Structures are given as structure tokens and as C-alpha cells.
Amino acid sequence: MAAYIAHYLVMVGIYTILATSLNLLVGYSGIFSLAHAAIYGIGAYASALAALKLGLGFWGGLVVAAMVGALAAALVAIPSLRVAGDYYIVASFGLQVVILTVFINWTSFTNGHAGLPGIPRPYVLGLVIDDPFKYVVLSLALAALTYLICLRLTGSAFGRTLRAVREDEIAAAATGKNVVAVKITITTISSALGALAGSLYAHYITYINPTSFTLDESIFITSLVILGGTERLAGPFVGALILLAVPEALKFLAIPDTVAAPMRQILYGALLILFMFVRPEGILGRPRPRSVA
Amino acid sequence: MDLVLQLLATGLVVGSLYALCAIGWGLIYGTTLHFHVAHGAVFALAAYYAYVAQKLLHLPLILAVLVAILGAAASGLLIDLLLYQQLERRGAFRTSIFIASLGLLILLENVIAIVFTPDPMRMDIGALNTAVIIGPVFLTYLHILTVVLALVGYAALMVFLKRSRWGQAIRAVSSAPEMARTVGIDLDRVHLLTYAVGSALAAPAGILVAMDVGAEPFRGTRFVLLASVGVIMGGIGSIPGAMLGGVFLGLLENLGIWKLPSEWQSAISFGVFLVFIVLRPRGFFGRTIHGAEI
Numbered sequence: 001m002a003a004y005i006a007h008y009l010v011m012v013g014i015y016t017i018l019a020t021s022l023n024l025l026v027g028y029s030g031i032f033s034l035a036h037a038a039i040y041g042i043g044a045y046a047s048a049l050a051a052l053k054l055g056l057g058f059w060g061g062l063v064v065a066a067m068v069g070a071l072a073a074a075l076v077a078i079p080s081l082r083v084a085g086d087y088y089i090v091a092s093f094g095l096q097v098v099i100l101t102v103f104i105n106w107t108s109f110t111n112g113h114a115g116l117p118g119i120p121r122p123y124v125l126g127l128v129i130d131d132p133f134k135y136v137v138l139s140l141a142l143a144a145l146t147y148l149i150c151l152r153l154t155g156s157a158f159g160r161t162l163r164a165v166r167e168d169e170i171a172a173a174a175t176g177k178n179v180v181a182v183k184i185t186i187t188t189i190s191s192a193l194g195a196l197a198g199s200l201y202a203h204y205i206t207y208i209n210p211t212s213f214t215l216d217e218s219i220f221i222t223s224l225v226i227l228g229g230t231e232r233l234a235g236p237f238v239g240a241l242i243l244l245a246v247p248e249a250l251k252f253l254a255i256p257d258t259v260a261a262p263m264r265q266i267l268y269g270a271l272l273i274l275f276m277f278v279r280p281e282g283i284l285g286r287p288r289p290r291s292v293a
Numbered sequence: 294m295d296l297v298l299q300l301l302a303t304g305l306v307v308g309s310l311y312a313l314c315a316i317g318w319g320l321i322y323g324t325t326l327h328f329h330v331a332h333g334a335v336f337a338l339a340a341y342y343a344y345v346a347q348k349l350l351h352l353p354l355i356l357a358v359l360v361a362i363l364g365a366a367a368s369g370l371l372i373d374l375l376l377y378q379q380l381e382r383r384g385a386f387r388t389s390i391f392i393a394s395l396g397l398l399i400l401l402e403n404v405i406a407i408v409f410t411p412d413p414m415r416m417d418i419g420a421l422n423t424a425v426i427i428g429p430v431f432l433t434y435l436h437i438l439t440v441v442l443a444l445v446g447y448a449a450l451m452v453f454l455k456r457s458r459w460g461q462a463i464r465a466v467s468s469a470p471e472m473a474r475t476v477g478i479d480l481d482r483v484h485l486l487t488y489a490v491g492s493a494l495a496a497p498a499g500i501l502v503a504m505d506v507g508a509e510p511f512r513g514t515r516f517v518l519l520a521s522v523g524v525i526m527g528g529i530g531s532i533p534g535a536m537l538g539g540v541f542l543g544l545l546e547n548l549g550i551w552k553l554p555s556e557w558q559s560a561i562s563f564g565v566f567l568v569f570i571v572l573r574p575r576g577f578f579g580r581t582i583h584g585a586e587i
Contacts, residue, residue: 032388079571086328087570089391090521094563101560215514219399226392258410262403269403272396276380276389 006132008248010204012240013139014197017146019224019236021193026222027230027285028154029186030166031085035076035092036221038099039191041213042069043198045103045110048119048208058122062199069195070188072099077187082180088187096215103210115209122203135204142200143237146193150233153189162186216265223268226275229282238283243268295429300547302427306436308543309443310498312536314516315523316450317494319535321369322524324467324487328391331372332495332520333513334401339365339496340503340512341405344414354418362496369492370485372397378481398514405510413507421504439501446494447536453490454532463487467530515559522566528576537577 018040025031046068047061056064072095080091103110110116122129122138129135153159164172165179173179202208220243228239246267250260281287318332342364346357376397377390385393421435454460465473466483474480502512520535523542527534542562549561 026388030388032391076567079567083570083574087525087574089328090518090525091563091567091570093518094522094566098560098563101557105554105556219395222392222395259407262406265399265403266407269396269398269400273376273393273400276385276393276396277383280385280389 003132006136008244009136010132010139011244012237013136013143014201014204015221015224015240015244016143016237017197017200018194018221019228019239020143020146020150020233021190021197022221023225023230023233023236024150024153024162024186024190024193026225027232027235028159028162028166029183031081031183031187032089033092033187033190034089034215034218034222035073035095035099036194037213037215037217038096039069039073039194040198040201040217040221041099041103041208041210042072043195044202044208044213045116045198046195047199048116048202049109051120051203052116052118058120058124058199058203061203062196065195065199066192069198070192073191074184074188077184081183081187093215096218100210100214103213110210113209115207116202117207119202119206119208121206129203139200139204142196146196147233147237149193154233158182158185220268223272225282227271227282229284232282232284232286235282235284242283297548297551298428298430300551301544302430302432302436304544304547305540306432306439306543307547308540309440310502310539311516311519311523311542312443312539313446313498314495314520315527315535315539316447316532317491318517318520319524319527319529319532320450320463320494321487321491322521323530324463325373325377325484326387327377327394328387328521329372329394329488329491330391330514330517331394331397331401332369332491333515333517334398335365335369335372335492336495336499336513336516337402337405337508337510338368339492339499340508341409341414342496343500343503344409344416344508347416348414354416358497358500361500362493365496365499366489366493369488369495373485373488378484398517402510402513409508409510411510413509414503415507416504418504433505435501435505442497442501443536443540446497447532450490450494450532459483459486463490519562522562524576526566526569526576528578531576531578534576534578 018036022033022036025033043065047065050056050061050064076091076095077088080087104112124138127134129138154162161172161177161182164175164177165182169179201212224239224243225236226239227243228237229235247264250264255263275282279285314332314336318329321327321329321332339361343357343361346352346360347354352360376393380390380393418435421433421438423434425432425434425437454464462473462478462483463486465476465478466480470480473483498516499513519542520539523538524535525538526541527536527538545565546558546561550558553561
């Protein structure tokens with residue numbers, strides 16, 4: 001039971017990183033991405049391959065993951081965000097599809113559906129992190145670090161520019177802000193942070209395959225942000241605490257697996273709709289003035 | 294060479310399906326500015342309406358298809374009436390509409406998966422399954438019907454938009470909503486009509502795929518996102534553009550596997566899309582969407 005709770009907390013840490021980084025886009029910048037699971041996957045594969053092929057340790061893997069994640073997002077953000085936010089929805093979905101295809105089909109590198117086994121455990125200060133309890137500390141510490149980075153970022157002048165761009169691009173541009181550059185920068189930062197979660201996951205499970213990084217996963221991460229609260233940094237953490245407990249709770253009801261998986265998705269879908277009606281700003285969010293039109 | 298001709302023919306058939314989705318989705322997006330991903334759920338629902346009408350209610354095929362198209366139109370209309378318009382009345386942001394639409398897509402797809410299982414549900418299509426061999430190209434009557442229906446759907450939509458009063462109202466709202474309101478057009482009613490028409494166009498695509506390879510719950514997501522790619526490539530607000538964009542994507546995916554391994558097929562369209570929006574962000578013939586409109 002204790003190990004079970006430890007595992008839950010490790011996953012809460014990982015998803016907090018994912019959702020907090022996505023919140024920079026969805027909540028603070030008004031940019032919608034469907035590619036966060038792909039970014040998560042890129043982080044996982046990049047750091048797993050760095051460990052398996054280059055013999056890089058956990059910390060080196062984190063750096064590689066962040067770099068590759070940022071690069072992939074920039075590649076898509078630069079063409080699409082130049083135009084308009086809706087283009088990024090489509091472009092990010094494209095990224096999600098292409099990246100998943102790469103994971104599955106570039107077999108010489110990613111080993112396809114079979115995945116990559118034997119990813120080494122991380123060493124921290126000479127100590128091997130080999131059981132869920134130690135991993136809880138590492139996972140929550142990195143989640144806290146992500147939180148602090150985002151706190152600094154959103155509280156800075158850059159953070160205020162982000163909100164200005166979200167509220168009124170033309171007004172922001174009129175005050176001399178380079179709107180496109182701001183949007184591309186935040187997308188890149190968000191993806192670099194999201195990729196860290198992938199690295200953490202790969203070294204924790206020690207085995208990765210493409211099924212962990214699908215579109216459904218992207219939508220799940222989005223639900224964490226929306227439910228927890230957009231534009232509140234602690235929102236995604238609350239979202240992760242609640243939504244990760246749901247499947248565990250469903251396990252106690254004796255529902256067959258073939259029904260349980262779609263049931264979970266139905267629940268997420270219904271929650272997304274419900275929240276748009278009763279609390280679009282999420283559980284922790286502050287209500288924003290609604291648009292008049 | 295034979296292979297190229299076959300890929301060209303298959304590309305045209307698949308492209309016709311994408312085009313049907315794209316003109317419907319493009320009409321809705323151009324008029325309401327809703328990023329209506331639940332269009333994918335309407336696409337799936339249409340297929341299951343046809344399946345239920347034929348297999349469980351034992352209607353003749355042609356009648357089952359008509360029922361399904363009407364059902365899809367009603368579903369689209371209800372989505373706007375009961376979801377998007379209610380949200381707009383509460384002053385929701387455009388992102389909220391998109392999130393609700395995404396939620397509805399997931400919800401409906403998974404409800405279908407529970408009711409009908411995720412396995413393909415086959416329909417009886419009788420003689421439509423007969424092979425037609427034109428030189429080196431192998432197709433079925435159903436495939437030819439697909440191309441014909443896409444052309445008919447496109448032509449009917451264009452005539453409706455240009456000639457009928459309601460069609461003109463849709464065009465008015467699409468090009469200048471405030472101005473349309475000023476001259477007495479009821480925006481909510483025009484939106485409802487747009488959803489009904491756009492959804493009725495997605496229905497044949499969903500049904501035709503179901504007739505070919507069986508109805509599946511999760512296929513719509515891919516179709517609706519490819520439709521949005523087609524619409525952006527064709528140019529937002531342009532129905533001919535959406536049609537062309539859809540056909541182009543079908544051809545691209547299929548001709549792509551002439552040179553590339555087939556497992557990369559799904560990546561081809563999006564790869565080209567990214568290059569395309571760098572070179573020509575407003576699409577073949579459309580207007581650019583500016584940040585301020587979003």
C-alpha cells in the first residue's frame with residue numbers, strides 16, 4: 001500500500017511538471033497545444049537514448065531532453081505562430097502525429113512498438129534512486145523546481161507581456177512588444193520544461209514505448225490544466241492530484257478493462273464541458289472578466 | 294507507372310472524403326469562427342446512424358443513408374444550440390468553446406466505443422462492392438460513387454450559398470458578422486443553419502468510409518484535423534479552397550507512398566502543411582486570419 005501511494009505521488013510529480021509547463025501556454029498565453037504528450041515523449045526518448053547509446057547520466061539526459069524538446073517545439077511554433085493561434089492547434093496536432101510516427105517507425109533508433117528497455121536508474125549525489133520512495137523525493141523536487149521557474153517567469157516583466165498578448169495582441173504590439181517573438185519564446189520554454197517530465201518518467205519506469213505518448217495523453221494533460229485552474233500556478237498540481245486518483249478509484253469498482261478505459265475518457269470529456277459552463281477558470285482559478293461580445 | 298495511376302486514383306477517392314469533411318468544417322469555421330473539433334464526432338455518428346438504420350432497423354441502404362445524413366445535420370445543429378450558443382450566452386472565450394468541443398469529441402467517441410465496441414461495424418453494400426478495373430487501376434463502384442458525391446456535395450453547397458436567401462445570409466455573416474446583424478440577420482439562426490449544412494456534408498464522408506471498411510468510433514478525430522489542414526491550405530473562408538485542400542491532401546498522402554515507406558503516410562500531410570504555411574500562410578485563395586480575430 002505504501003509503495004502504491006509512493007507510485008501515485010511520483011506520477012503526480014511528473015504530471016505536475018507536464019501540466020504546469022502546459023499552463024504557461026494555455027493559461028498564461030492563450031495558445032492551445034495538442035502536442036504536449038509528444039514533447040513528453042521526446043523528452044523520454046531523448047534522455048533514454050542519451051543514457052543507452054551515449055552513456056549519459058540522469059542529469060545529462062535532462063539537459064538533452066530539454067534541448068531536443070525545445071527544438072522540436074520551435075520548429076513547429078516558428079511557422080505557425082507567425083500566423084495565428086488557431087494555426088498552432090493544427091500545427092501542434094501535426095507535431096503530435098509526426099512524432100508518434102517517428103517513435104513507432106524509426107525502429108533502428110526507437111525500437112518501434114517494442115520500445116526501449118533497460119534505462120538506468122538515476123544517481124543523485126552518488127546515491128542510486130532505485131525505489132519509489134526515493135523517487136517521490138526526486139519527482140516532487142523537480143516539480144517544485146518547475147513551479148519555481150514558472151513562478152519567476154510569470155511574475156517577471158515577460159510574464160506581464162504574455163498576459164498582455166493574450167488579452168489584446170494589437171494593444172501589446174502597439175506598446176512595442178514583439179508579439180510573435182513572445183509567443184515563440186514561451187512555447188519553446190514550455191516545451192523544454194515539459195520534456196523534463198519525459199526524462200523523469202523514462203528513468204523511473206526504466207522502459208518506454210510509444211503508447212505512453214499518444215493524443216489521448218495530450219488531451220489528458222490539457223484536462224489537468226483546465227480542471228486545476230488556468231493562470232494559477234498551483235492549479236495543475238491540484239488537477240494532477242485529483243485526476244490521477246480517478247483511475248485508481250475506478251479500479252475499486254469492478255468494471256472490466258474494455259469499459260474502464262473509455263469510461264475514463266468519457267469522464268474527462270464531460271468534465272471539460274462541465275467546467276466550461278460552471279468554472280472556465282478551473283478549480284483554483286480567479287474568474288476573469290468575460291468577453292462582452 | 295501502373296502504380297502511380299493506382300495511387301492517383303486512390304488519392305482522389307481519399308481526397309474526396311477529406312474534401313467533404315473540409316468544406317463542411319470550413320463553412321462552419323469561416324462563419325462562426327468556432328474551432329469545431331466535435332465535427333469528428335458528427336462524422337462518426339453519421340456512420341453509426343447509417344449502420345443502425347440498416348442493420349437494426351432493417352431499412353434499405355439508400356433510406357438508411359438519408360436518415361443518417363439528416364441525423365448528422367440534426368446532431369450538428371444541436372451541438373451548436375445546446376453547447377456553443379449556451380457558452381456564448383455566458384460570455385465564454387473562444388478557447389472555452391474549443392475546449393468544450395474537444396470534450397464533446399472525446400465523450401461521444403468513447404460512448405460509441407462502449408455501445409458498439411471499438412471494432413469496425415460492417416454494413417451490407419451489395420453491388421457497390423463490385424470491382425471496376427479501368428486499365429491498370431482497381432477500384433470499386435463505391436469508390437467512384439465517393440468521388441461523384443464529393444463533386445455533387447460541393448456543387449450543391451456552392452449553389453446554395455450563391456443562390457438561396459439562406460445561403461446568402463451565411464455568406465453575409467461569414468464576411469462581416471456585425472454588418473449582417475445591422476441589416477437584420479439573426480446570427481444565432483444563421484449559425485444553426487451553418488451547423489446543419491456543414492454537418493450534413495460530413496455525413497456522406499463518414500458513411501462512405503463505414504460502407505467501405507466499417508464504422509469505427511475513433512476515426513473522426515483524424516478526419517476533422519485533416520479537414521482543418523485542408524481548410525487552412527485552401528484558405529480560410531474559401532469553399533473552393535477547402536475542396537481543393539482536401540483533394541490535395543488525399544493525393545499527397547497516396548502519391549507520397551510512391552517514394553516513401555507507407556508507414557510514414559500519416560506524417561506526410563502534416564510535414565507538408567508546416568512547410569506550406571511558411572511559404573503561403575493565407576492558403577491557395579483565402580484571407581489570412583489575424584491574431585486580433587482570434
